Amino acid sequence: MAHIHLGEGSFPLWALVLWTLLGVGLISAVVYRVRKGGIKTHQIALAGIGAAASFAIFQLNIPVWGGIHMNLTGLVGILAGPLLGALIALVVNIFSAALGHGAVGLLGANTLVNASEAIVAYYAFKSLMGMDWDVFPASASAATLGLSAGAFLMGAIIVISGVNGSALPRGDLTIAVAGLVGLNLGVAVIEGILTGFIVQFLASVRPDLVGLADRDTQEEPTGVTT
Amino acid sequence: MQRWKQYGGLAGLFAAFLAAGYWGFTATGGALPWAKRSAQALQRGVQESGGALVDFGRGIVVAGPIRKGGLMLEFGGLVLLLVVLGVGMYVYVDRYGGFEDGDRQAR
Numbered sequence: 040m041a042h043i044h045l046g047e048g049s050f051p052l053w054a055l056v057l058w059t060l061l062g063v064g065l066i067s068a069v070v071y072r073v074r075k076g077g078i079k080t081h082q083i084a085l086a087g088i089g090a091a092a093s094f095a096i097f098q099l100n101i102p103v104w105g106g107i108h109m110n111l112t113g114l115v116g117i118l119a120g121p122l123l124g125a126l127i128a129l130v131v132n133i134f135s136a137a138l139g140h141g142a143v144g145l146l147g148a149n150t151l152v153n154a155s156e157a158i159v160a161y162y163a164f165k166s167l168m169g170m171d172w173d174v175f176p177a178s179a180s181a182a183t184l185g186l187s188a189g190a191f192l193m194g195a196i197i198v199i200s201g202v203n204g205s206a207l208p209r210g211d212l213t214i215a216v217a218g219l220v221g222l223n224l225g226v227a228v229i230e231g232i233l234t235g236f237i238v239q240f241l242a243s244v245r246p247d248l249v250g251l252a253d254r255d256t257q258e259e260p261t262g263v264t265t
Numbered sequence: 266m267q268r269w270k271q272y273g274g275l276a277g278l279f280a281a282f283l284a285a286g287y288w289g290f291t292a293t294g295g296a297l298p299w300a301k302r303s304a305q306a307l308q309r310g311v312q313e314s315g316g317a318l319v320d321f322g323r324g325i326v327v328a329g330p331i332r333k334g335g336l337m338l339e340f341g342g343l344v345l346l347l348v349v350l351g352v353g354m355y356v357y358v359d360r361y362g363g364f365e366d367g368d369r370q371a372r
Contacts, residue, residue: 080358087353088348102321105294134343173271184278
């Protein structure tokens, strides 16, 4: 659920420029990879559903740990892959910022944070499945690890940037941010369990969606006959 | 890999992260919504506090900036649009095998 909720003007200008440039760089690299290597059409369709689910759950505050929201970026990364996962992170953050949830100036930073979650979750899932793990522990662990990567990146971005108007010395700010990162790790467990159940269900009904079976070998739907 | 090792690893990961989560919860103001917790922690530093870890009485609510800004209709519209687009694309691709011929490479 890592997401920088600070308002406009919270970061100094140099930090804003830095994170925006890095965000643009990441998205440029992703678009280049997509154009160069291509992606399968069913992945694009899946990404559409992933974006809808992620955007909707992004805005819902659940009454756990005092009140937090989930991202589903781990799930999105596992299902849509790292490239589309990064693009979905951008889309979700743009829509969220348009509604006032997250600053427009922090789009670059928040895209980096959420894209890292999807990317790490995807590669962790692939690695664990390659080690012959079951679907549930692999997907739950992968999503939790992905979200923790996002949480640490979020903390690093805030500490490196500093916060305008905060009188805290860098050391105290680091400890406060560590507390926020710690809480995010707790939230990652909840989201990891949820992701594990969803991926396990999808693997049981449509293993091709999670890359566990070749799409072409799936049985053709027989449809309804009279 | 043996199943007990997989679930043992998962349990260890969860235990460590839940402990970190609990420390973060108490160190950053206790039972506070995330935006308030974040602003408070970054302005005033660590503040020990407690409260319920789970408060079902509060229910699931839409994020403050949307709810208080009167943007519920726009939020609902955007979700609906994304759902219709996503499900529509998925059904189309699943039924016809792709947007053009088979697995077209996106360009």
